[in-house]
Amino acid sequence: MxxxxxxxxxxxxxxxxxxxxxxxxxxxxxxxxEPYTIVMPPPNVTGVLHMGHMxxxxxxxxxxxxxxMQGKNACWVPGTDHASIATEAKVVAMLKDKGIDKKDxxxxxxxxxxxxxxxxxxGIILKQxxxxxxxxxxxxxxxxxxxxxSEAVIDAFIRLYRKGYIYRGVRMVNWDPQGRTxxxxxxxxxxxxxxxxxxxxxxxxxxxGEHPSYLTIxxxxxxxxxxxxxxxxxxxxxxxxxxxxxxxxxxxxxxxIPIIEDEYVDMEFGTGCLKVTPAHDLNDYELGQRHNxxxxxxxxxxxxxxxxxxxxxGEDRFRARKAxxxxxxxxxxxxxxxxxxxxxxxxxxxDAAIEPKLSMQWFCRMDELAKPALDYVLxxxxxxxxxxxxxxxxxxxxxxxxxxxxxxxxxxQRIPAWYNAQHEWVVAxxxxxxxxxxxxxGKPSEGLRQEDDVLDTWFSSGLWPxxxxxxxxxxxxxxxxxYYPTNDLVTAPEILFFWVARMIVFGHEYRGLPPFRNVYLxxxxxxxxxxxxxxxxxxxxxxxxxMERFGTxxxxxxxxLSSPAGNDLMFDEAYCEQGRNFANKIWNAFRLVKGxxxxxxxxxxxxxxxxxxxxxxxxxxxxxxxxxxxxxxxSDALMATYKLVWDDFCxxxxxxxxxxxxxxxxxxxxxxxxxxxxxxxxxxxxxxxxISEELWHDELFGTREETDxxxxxxxxxxxxxxxxxxxxxxxxxxxxxxxRNIRNTKQVSPKTPLPLAINASSGIDFGRYAESIQKMAxxxxxxxxxxxxxxxxxFLVGTDEFSVDLAGNVNVAAEKERxxxxxxxxxxxxxxxxxxxxxxxxxxxxKPEIVANERNKKADAEAKIKILAEHLQxxxxx
RNA sequence: GGGAGCUUAGCUCAGCUGGUUCAGAGCACCUGCCUUACAAGCAGGGGGUCACUGGUUCGAACCCAGUAGCUCCCACCA
Numbered sequence: 001m002x003x004x005x006x007x008x009x010x011x012x013x014x015x016x017x018x019x020x021x022x023x024x025x026x027x028x029x030x031x032x033x034e035p036y037t038i039v040m041p042p043p044n045v046t047g048v049l050h051m052g053h054m055x056x057x058x059x060x061x062x063x064x065x066x067x068x069m070q071g072k073n074a075c076w077v078p079g080t081d082h083a084s085i086a087t088e089a090k091v092v093a094m095l096k097d098k099g100i101d102k103k104d105x106x107x108x109x110x111x112x113x114x115x116x117x118x119x120x121x122x123g124i125i126l127k128q129x130x131x132x133x134x135x136x137x138x139x140x141x142x143x144x145x146x147x148x149x150s151e152a153v154i155d156a157f158i159r160l161y162r163k164g165y166i167y168r169g170v171r172m173v174n175w176d177p178q179g180r181t182x183x184x185x186x187x188x189x190x191x192x193x194x195x196x197x198x199x200x201x202x203x204x205x206x207x208x209g210e211h212p213s214y215l216t217i218x219x220x221x222x223x224x225x226x227x228x229x230x231x232x233x234x235x236x237x238x239x240x241x242x243x244x245x246x247x248x249x250x251x252x253x254x255x256x257i258p259i260i261e262d263e264y265v266d267m268e269f270g271t272g273c274l275k276v277t278p279a280h281d282l283n284d285y286e287l288g289q290r291h292n293x294x295x296x297x298x299x300x301x302x303x304x305x306x307x308x309x310x311x312x313x314g315e316d317r318f319r320a321r322k323a324x325x326x327x328x329x330x331x332x333x334x335x336x337x338x339x340x341x342x343x344x345x346x347x348x349x350x351d352a353a354i355e356p357k358l359s360m361q362w363f364c365r366m367d368e369l370a371k372p373a374l375d376y377v378l379x380x381x382x383x384x385x386x387x388x389x390x391x392x393x394x395x396x397x398x399x400x401x402x403x404x405x406x407x408x409x410x411x412x413q414r415i416p417a418w419y420n421a422q423h424e425w426v427v428a429x430x431x432x433x434x435x436x437x438x439x440x441x442g443k444p445s446e447g448l449r450q451e452d453d454v455l456d457t458w459f460s461s462g463l464w465p466x467x468x469x470x471x472x473x474x475x476x477x478x479x480x481x482x483y484y485p486t487n488d489l490v491t492a493p494e495i496l497f498f499w500v501a502r503m504i505v506f507g508h509e510y511r512g513l514p515p516f517r518n519v520y521l522x523x524x525x526x527x528x529x530x531x532x533x534x535x536x537x538x539x540x541x542x543x544x545x546x547m548e549r550f551g552t553x554x555x556x557x558x559x560x561l562s563s564p565a566g567n568d569l570m571f572d573e574a575y576c577e578q579g580r581n582f583a584n585k586i587w588n589a590f591r592l593v594k595g596x597x598x599x600x601x602x603x604x605x606x607x608x609x610x611x612x613x614x615x616x617x618x619x620x621x622x623x624x625x626x627x628x629x630x631x632x633x634x635s636d637a638l639m640a641t642y643k644l645v646w647d648d649f650c651x652x653x654x655x656x657x658x659x660x661x662x663x664x665x666x667x668x669x670x671x672x673x674x675x676x677x678x679x680x681x682x683x684x685x686x687x688x689x690x691i692s693e694e695l696w697h698d699e700l701f702g703t704r705e706e707t708d709x710x711x712x713x714x715x716x717x718x719x720x721x722x723x724x725x726x727x728x729x730x731x732x733x734x735x736x737x738x739x740r741n742i743r744n745t746k747q748v749s750p751k752t753p754l755p756l757a758i759n760a761s762s763g764i765d766f767g768r769y770a771e772s773i774q775k776m777a778x779x780x781x782x783x784x785x786x787x788x789x790x791x792x793x794x795f796l797v798g799t800d801e802f803s804v805d806l807a808g809n810v811n812v813a814a815e816k817e818r819x820x821x822x823x824x825x826x827x828x829x830x831x832x833x834x835x836x837x838x839x840x841x842x843x844x845x846x847k848p849e850i851v852a853n854e855r856n857k858k859a860d861a862e863a864k865i866k867i868l869a870e871h872l873q874x875x876x877x878x
Numbered sequence: 879g880g881g882a883g884c885u886u887a888g889c890u891c892a893g894c895u896g897g898u899u900c901a902g903a904g905c906a907c908c909u910g911c912c913u914u915a916c917a918a919g920c921a922g923g924g925g926g927u928c929a930c931u932g933g934u935u936c937g938a939a940c941c942c943a944g945u946a947g948c949u950c951c952c953a954c955c956a
Binding site: 003005006007172190197217218219220221264265266269270273274275276277281282283284285286342343356388389391392395396399493496497528530561562567568569570572574575577578580581582583584585587588589590591592593594595633635636639642643650651654658661662737740741743744745747749750751836839840841842843844845846847849850851852853854856857 | 880881882883884889890891892897898903904905906909910911913914915916918919920921922923935936937949950951952953954955956
C-alpha cells in the first residue's frame with residue numbers, strides 16, 4: 001500500500017470533527033470528576049472570524065483539550081453577544097440599502113428585522129470556529145439576548161437598583177451622533193487629529209448696546225458659537241482687566257452674553273479668552289454650572305444644527321464648521337486661523353466623532369462595587385497573565401467612574417423602568433408590577449410607558465459566566481454549582497475593563513466569588529510590519545483561506561508559535577508554514593514506522609539503548625511542558641513539544657532504531673516504538689488535534705474501540721527520569737555530531753565509513769553506545785585505548801578523547817594550527833579562572849559551590865590542555 | 879499631562895532568587911547532500927559590546943540611577 005508523501009489535512013479534518021461530535025466528546029454535564037471550565041468570550045453576532053478570534057480560540061481549545069485528556073470534565077461554553085450598537089448600526093445600514101429609514105419603523109418592526117438579520121448571520125462565526133477544531137459543548141451555545149439571559153439582565157438591573165447602585169440623572173455624556181446613543185467613557189477612543197484653531201472676534205460693549213471694541217477667542221469649534229452663553233477671562237489677566245463687567249456679542253447672531261472671570265482659563269493658551277459653551281463641552285458645562293449660565297443646545301441627536309442655532313439650521317456639524325468659518329470671515333470676525341493638533345474622541349463602534357451632550361441617562365455607581373473586584377486581583381484570587389496588567393487594573397479600579405448604562409437604541413435589553421403621564425417613574429419587571437408600584441406609592445399609572453433606552457451590551461456580557469449556567473435566575477442549580485467559578489478566561493487586554501472587570505464585579509455581587517481564577521490576556525494580532533490588522537489596509541489574512549492552505553493544525557501551530565501572553569504578535573504566514581511542515585514531519589515519521597516489517601528477532605543494543613533513552617527524554621520533556629502550561633506559557637509548551645518530536649523522536653530515536661534497508665525490525669522494538677509514538681501523539685493532540693487523531697486510528701497502533709480516540713486518551717503523566725542517563729546520551733550525541741562535522745569540513749562523504757578510537761576517562765560506558773555511534777555517524781569500527789594514530793584527527797568531548805582515522809587524509813599543519821588555537825583559548829580561559837581563584841574576596845564571599853565549581857573548571861581546563869599538548873607533540877613527531 | 883512596560887542574533891522572542899549548565903531557542907541565512915519516511919527534507923556551520931552612560935558588587939543581560947528610542951493604558955485644556 002502507498003501512503004501520500006505529505007500529510008493531507010482536509011480528509012482528516014471534516015472526518016474527525018464530525019466523529020467527535022457524533023461521539024459526544026465535547027459534551028459536558030456535571031459528574032464526579034473535577035470540572036474544567038472556560039466560557040468563550042462571546043464574539044459579536046455581526047462578526048466574521050478574524051485572526052484575533054483564531055488566536056484566542058486556539059488557546060482556549062488547547063487548554064480545554066489538555067484538561068479533557070487529563071481526565072477533567074472539560075466544559076467550553078460557546079456563544080455570541082448581541083453587541084447592541086454594532087449590530088443596530090449594521091441593521092440600520094441594511095435597511096437603508098433596502099430604502100427603509102429606521103425612523104419610519106416602530107420599535108417592534110425594527111426588532112423584527114434585527115432578529116431576522118441575527119438569525120441569518122449570527123451563526124457564521126461559530127460555524128467557522130468548528131473549522132478551527134474548537135471542542136466546545138455546542139449544546140450549551142448561548143446568545144446574550146436569549147430569553148433567559150435577557151431576563152437575567154433585567155433582574156440584575158432591578159437588583160442593583162434596589163440596592164441603590166443605579167440612578168438616573170442629567171449628565172454630560174459621550175454622544176455618538178451616528179449611532180445616536182450615549183456611550184460609556186470606555187467606548188470612546190481618543191485620537192490626535194489635525195484641526196484648525198479659529199481666532200474669532202467678538203464685539204464687546206456695555207449696556208448701551210454700543211460695540212466700541214473687540215476681543216478675540218481661539219476655538220476649534222466655531223460652529224458652536226451660537227451656543228455660547230459667556231466669554232470667560234482669567235481674573236488675574238491684566239490684559240483683559242478692562243473687560244470686567246462688560247458684555248460680549250456672539251458674532252453673526254449678535255446675541256449678548258456676559259464676560260465672566262474664572263481661573264480655569266489658561267492665560268497662556270490661545271488669546272487667554274475662552275468662549276463658554278455649556279451644552280457642548282464638559283469643561284464649559286462645569287464652568288456654566290459655577291456661574292449659573294444658561295445652556296443652549298444647538299445640536300440635534302444626529303449632529304445637525306437645530307433651530308436654537310438660528311443660522312445654518314439642519315446643517316451637519318462639520319459642514320457647519322466650514323460654513324461658519326466663511327461667514328465669520330465675510331463678516332470680518334475671523335482674525336486668523338492656524339493649524340492645531342488636539343485629541344478628539346471617537347466612537348469605538350461607529351468611529352463617529354463624539355459629541356459631548358447633556359442628556360438624561362441611567363448610571364451605575366461603581367465605587368463600592370469595584371472594591372471587592374479590585375481585591376480579588378490584588379490578593380491573587382484572580383490571576384492576570386501576564387501580571388503586568390495588575391497595575392493597570394488597579395489604577396483603573398481605584399479611579400473608577402460611574403458607568404453610563406443606558407443606550408438610546410432598540411436592540412438590547414430594554415430598561416425596566418416605567419413612566420406615568422406625569423413623567424414619574426418606577427423600576428419594575430413588568431407593566432403590572434409597575435402599576436402596582438405606582439399604586440403603592442399613591443401615584444397614578446395612567447399613560448404607563450416603558451423606558452425607551454436599552455442597557456449597555458457589557459451589562460449583559462458582564463453576567464456571562466453566570467448567565468450561561470442560569471446562575472443568577474436559579475442560583476442553586478447543579479450547573480452553576482458545578483462549573484462556577486470557571487477556571488480560565490482567555491481574552492484581549494483591550495476589554496480588561498469593559499468586560500473582565502465587570503464580570504468580576506457581577507460575580508462577586510451575585511456569588512461572592514470571582515467568575516474565574518485565571519485571566520490569560522492575549523496580544524493583538526498585527527501584521528509582520530507591526531501594523532494592526534484592518535480591512536482598509538488589506539493586511540488581514542482570511543483565516544479560512546489560511547486553513548485551506550496550511551491545514552487547520554498548521555495554522556493553529558502558526559498562531560501559537562509566536563504568541564507569548566500579553567505581547568502583541570507579529571503574524572507572519574511563515575509561522576503557519578512552519579506548522580504545516582511540522583504536521584508533515586509527524587506524518588512522515590508515521591510513514592516510516594508504518595513501513596516496517598516486524599520479525600521475531602532480538603533487538604540490537606542500539607535499539608534498546610534508544611528506547612531507554614527516549615523514555616527518559618520523554619519524561620524530561622513532559623516535565624518541561626507541564627511547567628510551561630502551569631505558567632500559561634503556551635508557545636513555550638508547544639516549542640518544547642516541537643523539539644521533542646522533531647529532534648529527539650525523529651532525528652535521534654527513529655534513526656537509531658531504523659532497520660537497514662529492507663531489513664525487518666525486531667518485534668519488541670516496533671512495539672516500543674508504537675507505544676512511544678502513541679505518547680507523542682497525545683502530547684501533540686491539544687495543539688494539533690486532527691493529525692493526532694488521524695494517526696491514532698491507524699492499525700499500526702492496533703485495533704481500537706469506537707470510543708478509543710486521541711481526544712479522550714489519557715494525557716501522559718510525568719514519570720521520573722534519570723539525569724545521568726540523559727547526560728551520557730548527550731555526550732554520545734556530541735560525539736556523533738563531532739564526527740559528522742569532521743566529515744563536513746574534510747569533505748568526506750557520509751557514505752565512507754570511518755574507524756573511531758575512544759580514550760575515555762569520564763566514566764561513561766561508551767561500549768554500551770558503540771553501536772549507536774556507528775549507526776549515527778557511519779563509523780566502521782570502535783576501538784578503545786590509543787587515540788593518537790598518525791593520519792587521524794582528534795577531538796575532545798569533555799575530557800574524553802576521540803580520534804577518527806582519516807587514512808592519512810589529514811593536513812598535519814592545519815591540524816596543528818587547530819589544536820594550537822584550542823590550547824590558546826584554554827590558556828586564556830584558565831587565566832580568567834585562576835584570577836578569580838586568586839582573588840581572596842571572591843573565595844571568601846562567593847558561595848562554596850560556586851568556588852568549588854571554579855576549581856572544577858580549572859582542573860578541567862588543565863586536563864584538556866594536557867591532552868591537547870600530547871596530541872600536538874604526537875603530530876610534531878609524525 | 880499622569881501611569882505602566884519594552885530595548886538580547888537578520889526576524890520573533892526565552893533568559894526564574896546576580897556566579898556551573900550564561901549569552902540561548904525557533905525561523906531566516908551560509909555550506910554540503912535529490913542518503914527509498916520526509917527537499918514542507920537531511921547533516922554541518924556562521925551570526926550578538928545583551929540600547930547608552932554611570933553606580934552597587936569579588937562578580938551584572940540580570941540590582942540602582944540617569945540618557946535615548948519604542949509601545950500601551952489613563953486624562954476635560956479651548
